[in-house]
Amino acid sequence: MVIAVDGPAASGKGTIARALATHYGLPHLDTGLLYRAVGIGVLRADADPADEAAALAECGFSDALFHDPALKSEAAGRAASMVSAHPQVRAALLARQRDFAAQAGGAVLDGRDIGTVIAPDASAKLFVTASAPIRADRRHRELVKLGLDVQFEHVLHDIQARDERDSSRSAAPLVMADDAALLDTTDMGIDDAVQRAVALVEARIRTAAND
């Protein structure tokens, strides 16, 4: 079984994807980490994330980079959002994600284009969202907990800029797949959101079994 979880920044998609992976005993891939790894590579090379060739040169990173705390920073998120708009970068990272989705037994992946591009035939697709101020509040708390000195207004502005960039790019923009179930977590705590996500996946599986 493949479960696709997409949505904008700090909507809770990673939390939900991890919980679904535990619930169904499936491996999980946070695909945002791939774009963050390229973004941080570009920044460390003192290059411009808007430069497609410079971004493409950073696509050969190893999985070890996923554990680098710098990937969590706002700067990495911003750079990731810029490098992810380059079609050649998306193409370079495609096989890694498709291979993960195709492994025996299935997988859970979260990102922006899982249900539309990476795993269009996924058994269940969720599109997780929440209002921008709520998402900014969650991300702000997360960054403060990590010991980073960031202002709420700055995080909100960053999230809104990323929403705009991710939704308006021509290569695999952030859009809800036609056959995805919408999960708005604005007024839900984590436990409620996870319970609702499991219920939506179960409903999807039941419908598929009856088809």
Ligand SMILES: Nc1ncnc2c1ncn2[C@@H]1O[C@H](COP(=O)(O)OP(=O)(O)O)[C@@H](O)[C@H]1O
């Ligand atoms: N429903 C929720 N209510 C409150 N906090 C949440 C909820 N879902 C996630 N969070 C918290 O918000 C932050 C961002 O969640 P995360 O799952 O990483 O989002 P995303 O993967 O969409 O960027 C984390 O600190 C997480 O614990």
Ligand SMILES: Nc1ccn([C@@H]2O[C@H](COP(=O)(O)OP(=O)(O)O)[C@@H](O)[C@H]2O)c(=O)n1
């Ligand atoms: N499948 C994906 C995952 C992330 N991304 C890009 O990578 C950036 C960082 O993704 P992320 O999932 O780590 O970000 P958050 O939602 O956790 O803030 C996003 O703003 C997107 O531009 C993408 O284009 N496609």
